[in-house]
Amino acid sequence: MAIQAPEGTKDLLPDEALFWNQFKATAAEVFGCYGYVPIETPIVEQTELFVRGIGEATDVVSKEMFTAVSGENLKKLLEGGTIKSKSRLSMRPEGTAGVVRAVVQHDLVPQGAAPAKLMYAGQMFRAERPQKGRQRQFNQVGIECLGAEEPTVDAEAIIMLMRFYEKVGIPTEVTRLYVNSMGCDSCRPAYRELVRAYMAEHADELCETCMTRAEINPLRAFDCKNPACAEVMEGAPKITDHLCEDCRSHYESVKELLDGAGVAYEENPKLVRGLDYYTRTVFEAQVVDGLGSQNAIGGGGRYDKLAEEVGGRPTPGLGFALGYERCMLALQAAGVEFPKAQRCDLFVACVDASVRAKAFGLVQACRDAGFVCEMDHQSRSLKSQFKLADKLGATRVAILGPDELEQGCVKLRDMASHEEEMVALGEVASKLA
């Protein structure tokens, strides 16, 4: 049997690969206006980075990471041995940890410096069961801003995210933006205890997983889709009622800035992100339908403790990531047509084999002049060559036969108007312009 792509992975065939490039270019264009510059970090990092950065108790880290080890080390492990901690590698399940690690490692935010505004695009890996809008290898585009803690950073990132969706073609009517604040070290622990206590009171009404969560991370219970749990959690204390003064004013400022920019959002006190590093502002963009249950097309928030967590000096940060595949589904659901990026300025058709060498030279000359140019490579009949030219969407066809060759010309046909004219071989390229 022919070998297939592994479970949960997908080939981006030419049309889609082209669109992915376009998608990234759009992101670079939009984010670039906000001062974001690209960074490329490794796809594999030390497992330790994700454990410390994202949180050992998160699902992403505890059960969804692909671990990478060399064949040699794998053998050691299988034989019951141990390997050095630096040899324990994992495929990145998200982009933030790696970027923050790079920022710390290269001191991209020296004391007193302006914030580092970084963007990335690439593959992430999570060993989940695939379904609609969820793959084991998927593409994300994201940004991270490190070194500034003012709410303007939060607001501009959120605005930028929503502008990107618009620019890439996802209609604003189908997107929803949810915002919340997760508080900080000084107010979240107390709130967490409140929720834990509340859950304990309602223990008999909650599902088993939620009771487990109550111990590890009670806030995750807000994400439970079990109707009974949802009902109970509806009555739970709201984080927004228990923020400390600093967090409250930060959150208020973010909302005011969004209001000022005319960006529609919905406050959702139950919005909790599954990664431990978030503090204060968190947000998530969803599409109303078309993606089934995987309807989040982007999300992020502030992470003021993460840099310290990975061993750097205290550096406030904020970032978001958006899923390429889910955006594609949203675009399809919205009925957006994808223009074929394929273009052909000239197709050189040969009347017979005697002129092929000359045709080859002409094609090359036009390509050197910057035009997309093609010819037949299968000795097809002239008629077939025209069919091919048509299929390629060639705007013009240059017909080269013994007659034309004798005059040092080609017959240049405009495929749309059907007009033909004789053009000297040396002037074809300039004629195309």
Add this chain to the structure above:
RNA sequence: GUGGGUGUGGCCUAGUUGGCUAAGGCGCCAGAUUGUGGCUCUGGAGAUCGUGGGUUCGAGUCCCAUCAUCCACCCCA
């Protein structure tokens, strides 16, 4: 990781209660008088029916396994 559905030429599908050389559409290729496209017509190539076992006189049709896929749970982008 759990549950359910699906798997027929490149793509989409038909295949009756298991029974003769697996059918159609799209696409692809070649023609339709002489050096020319998009429409139409004609012809053609292309499937060991995901893979491996099993039941049976006989399986694309039944059973098991496996791989992949879809949907949901879960989780997240």
